[in-house]
Amino acid sequence: AIDIDGESRLLTYSMTPVSHTKGHILGAVMVLHDVTEQRAFERVRSEFVLRASHELRTPVTGMHMAFGLLQERLHFAPESREADLLNTVTEEMQRLMQLINDLLNFSRYQNGLQKLKLAPCSIETLLEEARARYEGQAQEQDIVLMLDIQEPMPRLHADQSQLERVLDNLLDNALRHTPPSGLIRLQARRHGERAIISVEDNGEGIAYGQQGRIFEPFVQVGRKKGGAGLGLALCKEIVQLHGGRMGVYSRPGQGTQFYMALPL
Template sequence: LIAGLLGLVGLAVLIIGFVTAHGIARRFGGPIEALAKAADKIGQGDFEVTLPISSAAEMNLLTRRFGIMAEALRQHQATNIDELLAGQQRLQAVLDSIDDGLLMIDRQGCLEHLNPVAQRQLGWDEERLGQGLGEAMGRAEMDEQLQLVLRGGNLERAPDDLEVEVEGELRLLTYSLTPVSHTQGHILGAVMVLHDVTEQRAFERVRSEFVLRASHELRTPVTGMHMAFGLFRERAKFPPESREADLLDTVNEEMQRLMQLINDLLNFSRYQNGLQKLTLGTCDVTDLLEHARARFAELANAQHIELLVEAQPELPRLYADQVQLERVLDNLLGNALRHTAEGGQIRLQARRHGERVIISVEDNGEGIAYGQQGRIFEPFVQVGRKKGGAGLGLALCKEIVQLHGGRMGVYSRPGQGTQFYMALPL
């Protein structure tokens, strides 16, 4: 009897528990499952959800809080999208309003965007989007340059001008490739900037032709004047300390400067117009530096300046025009001596770097102001406190180095010295 009663009590407890659990499940389980589904939809970006209504006050409170959260998320997303679209529109307006052509390239090397200026410069439309850069430009070497930039590298020298024919008119464009990097460091793509230099190149061509013709026309009469003055100076007998002798010396120095100026103009014009040809041959770099030191040893000793040669052992020979490289070194050494104080030091250095030989002339003189370093190789530009000549020396050096397939640069800190270097291919 007792066992039977206990069994009945246990069965009654189970029945009551089942009924209670079923009631709780119906009261809370359905709304909770509906909230879970709503949360899944919100997680997928869909904020248009239907929230359940429950007879339980606690469940309705949770539902209302969930609804408030969903509405806040929806408004936040809408605000972010509006701000993103507004920022994108501002960026688009900026890109479309700049004066240069602009091409956006993704990390696969395909065109993503080009502004209206680029469309006019290249004669393109938006159908080019999605093509590779080399394919769109018709220049396969651009793909190699682009892949180098996308790997984080830099172009060794400024690329050649692009020749583009648009509506029967030939245009010349310069371009640069710059990587676009994420804040975490990885590269997202690249930007190509195009600048129309058609008129500039035409002006430079006219200027070079004028300078070349003017130099030719001036050289003959000035040479005759210099020779005639030399004969007059030999026959004129004035005491060495007289005023007349000083005047003759002054005239002679100025005529020599004038001859040097005309020769510099003529040489520079020849290089710019492609008239100067190189006489190539094997060239020993160490001997080149030693001979340069010997040529300036007397002048350096007079100024109490130490000339040093530091060449890496067993440097390979260059295939170059030794006479033209000597001209470059003479110009760099002359500048270094002019801008180095007594007791200073000048070092001629040479080392191998990959498939290039780096030759440099380094002094510990007055240095070059940072604002002037960007224009140091431009023609007719003189920098520093001690100026002389027409400002063609460094421009001529750069032309000679570029004609060898190399590049030239400068490192300088004001008050701490200057290093000019040329990187020549083997």
């Protein structure tokens, strides 16, 4: 930040080297970008989403509970149109609740309101429990869910419940985009002073030109089945709060690997 005419402005910069035809560096070009208004807009948007999510949660929860009680009193033939309509309303109510929860959680992270409860965390236990939660669903879809851990792995100093949220999101994505008879690998290995934890599938993959935006909030690229484009953005916020980074490798038509690199 710098002061211009008594007003504080936020700047970002990029630098590009300038080379001589013979190969040596002559200098560099620096370009400054004033992002003051952009950051102010992002802050206002984040605060609005947080407040709106809080206000929406209570009435939607009440509607969901009331409809559940009503559904218990209604009895229709399983194959009837009425039963289909009830199931549709139930599914859409659940999606709405999930969207509100995702908005609320994402806003908490962006506003610095979410605090981590750090404790020693076993990577083996973290991954084994994640596989156990999704093994039944994988079997129903005729998908092999494989666990591959490079042993021995040191413990993380992390918030296990938040890392479970990341793995659940990645595994849910992988199961939705992997065809029957497919394979999903849940992997962990050590790379220097970081633990690399990844979820890899052999599904449809993501186009190269779209991979750069995959972690942006409210963005859906390539893999468009369900969701509001908040899951991966929330995962990235959680991993960054742990001092790590998140990335993706994908080849269209061959599969996708999402990974998180966490400090040991």
